[in-house]
Amino acid sequence: MATSFKALATATLTSTATSITFSSIPQTYTHLWVMGQVGTTYTTGCYMYVRPNNVSTNTYDYQLIYVNTGGITQQSNSDTDKSLGLVELITSTGNSAFTGFEIVYPLYKSGLGNNVWIYNGNTQRTATSNDNRGVWGTASNAETTAITSLVFSLQYGASFDTGTKITLYGLD
Amino acid sequence: MADVPMKLIINCETGEQTLEPHTEEEIAQMEAEAAEAAIRLAERTAEEAAKAEAKASALAKLQLLGLTEEEAIALIP
Numbered sequence: 001m002a003t004s005f006k007a008l009a010t011a012t013l014t015s016t017a018t019s020i021t022f023s024s025i026p027q028t029y030t031h032l033w034v035m036g037q038v039g040t041t042y043t044t045g046c047y048m049y050v051r052p053n054n055v056s057t058n059t060y061d062y063q064l065i066y067v068n069t070g071g072i073t074q075q076s077n078s079d080t081d082k083s084l085g086l087v088e089l090i091t092s093t094g095n096s097a098f099t100g101f102e103i104v105y106p107l108y109k110s111g112l113g114n115n116v117w118i119y120n121g122n123t124q125r126t127a128t129s130n131d132n133r134g135v136w137g138t139a140s141n142a143e144t145t146a147i148t149s150l151v152f153s154l155q156y157g158a159s160f161d162t163g164t165k166i167t168l169y170g171l172d
Numbered sequence: 173m174a175d176v177p178m179k180l181i182i183n184c185e186t187g188e189q190t191l192e193p194h195t196e197e198e199i200a201q202m203e204a205e206a207a208e209a210a211i212r213l214a215e216r217t218a219e220e221a222a223k224a225e226a227k228a229s230a231l232a233k234l235q236l237l238g239l240t241e242e243e244a245i246a247l248i249p
Contacts, residue, residue: 156206
């Protein structure tokens with residue numbers, strides 16, 4: 001059980017935005033935890049991206065292990081597949097519905113061997129559709145660069161809607 | 173004129189929040205990444221469809237050999 005738990009920052013949109021950045025993340029905790037409720041002005045299916053440190057040159061870039069009912073079927077944590085790191089958080093809901101999500105970044109500080117877990121609170125695993133859960137920074141493709149910022153964005157052309165709320169927590 | 177894409181930045185140390193427009197460079201990068209993502213997504217979709225088709229074909233052939241559907245499924249990951 002965490003001995004220290006603190007909300008570091010909360011982004012609450014009062015107007016639309018195409019990206020949300022948490023910068024200057026303190027390096028004084030052991031883990032990061034993100035909880036969010038996200039809506040979009042987009043009226044068709046929409047994906048959300050999460051890019052630690054806003055870099056495009058290492059294994060943090062849009063990485064995702066792609067999971068379905070048969071297990072891990074596609075692992076996108078390679079540079080060639082970096083653009084596959086899509087988290088489908090919003091599915092044709094238009095601007096009236098919000099999707100909950102959770103991301104945990106255990107050991108986010110430099111040298112600790114980061115791993116990531118994403119849970120999409122909106123999409124349930126079914127026999128025919130893919131679940132959206134992911135980890136990256138696996139043993140075979142570890143990413144140990146400290147996470148100092150997190151950038152959330154949607155697919156090009158989409159905006160986060162008013163009312164979108166994302167909170168970043170630090171845990172020990 | 174199209175709306176300028178805006179970005180919200182939250183400084184976790186100070187709590188300061190700023191809403192500002194994306195730069196032209198950032199917008200160009202987003203456009204390029206979107207194009208790349210569309211290609212990758214199409215490739216992934218095609219690959220999944222091919223896998224599903226192959227699996228269905230294999231299941232059908234196993235059933236022709238006398239296996240039940242459950243037995244055939246158990247043989248194919």
